[in-house]
Amino acid sequence: MLVALRSSRLLTSHHNADRAFRMEQQQAIYGFLGELQMENYRAREEDVDVWILRLLEEGSVDAANLNDCCLSGDLPAPSPSPDANDNGHVGIYRIDAELLNFNYLTGPRKSGPRGTRKRRTSPWNSMFYTSRKNNSRWTAKEVERLVQGVSKFGVGRWTNLKQNFFKRSIRTAVNLKDKWRNLLKTYQEGSQKTTQLHLEPSLVERIRKLAEKQQMQHI
DNA sequence: GTAGGGTTAGCG
DNA sequence: CGCTAACCCTAC
Numbered sequence: 682m683l684v685a686l687r688s689s690r691l692l693t694s695h696h697n698a699d700r701a702f703r704m705e706q707q708q709a710i711y712g713f714l715g716e717l718q719m720e721n722y723r724a725r726e727e728d729v730d731v732w733i734l735r736l737l738e739e740g741s742v743d744a745a746n747l748n749d750c751c752l753s754g755d756l757p758a759p760s761p762s763p764d765a766n767d768n769g770h771v772g773i774y775r776i777d778a779e780l781l782n783f784n785y786l787t788g789p790r791k792s793g794p795r796g797t798r799k800r801r802t803s804p805w806n807s808m809f810y811t812s813r814k815n816n817s818r819w820t821a822k823e824v825e826r827l828v829q830g831v832s833k834f835g836v837g838r839w840t841n842l843k844q845n846f847f848k849r850s851i852r853t854a855v856n857l858k859d860k861w862r863n864l865l866k867t868y869q870e871g872s873q874k875t876t877q878l879h880l881e882p883s884l885v886e887r888i889r890k891l892a893e894k895q896q897m898q899h900i
Numbered sequence: 901g902t903a904g905g906g907t908t909a910g911c912g
Numbered sequence: 913c914g915c916t917a918a919c920c921c922t923a924c
């Protein structure tokens with residue numbers, strides 16, 4: 682699935698009056714990305730390829746896989762304080778009206794793994810919504826990154842892991858911890874849980890190995 | 901900041 | 913209605 686996303690730098694100056702609007706824009710694009718992620722899961726397991734044609738005017742990202750960037754680190758996450766970044770690398774983008782008419786969204790839903798949870802209203806209905814919280818399911822790529830992180834830092838170093846492997850991802854340290862717990866529940870020896878996300882056998886094997894190690898240390 | 905119990909969306 | 917994954921709550 683390929684989606685072209687056109688965006689441009691919104692504002693260069695930094696007026697107080699613009700700030701709320703900028704924040705809204707910022708949230709809107711992340712809401713949009715959340716929707717993409719959801720569609721991704723509805724459609725299939727692979728990641729959506731999102732191409733960004735023009736990002737910040739300074740051109741920090743060119744033709745990047747936005748979905749992966751956003752979830753796994755290379756795109757700036759929404760900044761909690763708009764004052765924090767004046768260097769042009771704040772994640773503020775303009776959404777063109779035609780974005781709302783992406784036809785892949787109007788097509789028929791495919792069967793497959795269930796979609797992401799959606800507690801908040803879709804940005805397609807209301808242009809802006811408040812947060813990316815509670816919206817996104819983990820991709821296999823993210824799980825792989827998590828497993829890499831756990832094998833490097835060990836279990837329990839979630840903040841460390843967050844800073845090194847999920848720096849600008851939407852995932853918080855707590856999210857990482859919870860996901861690891863879920864992975865153990867699902868893939869640990871003897872578990873008969875049915876999985877929703879199909880991981881590479883080698884990745885599952887790595888999870889099992891780490892789980893074993895973790896148990897040994899725990900006793 | 902982390903561990904671990906609790907809560908809930910989304911689906912069969 | 914039950915289950916799972918993602919997320920929340922909060923003691924420590």
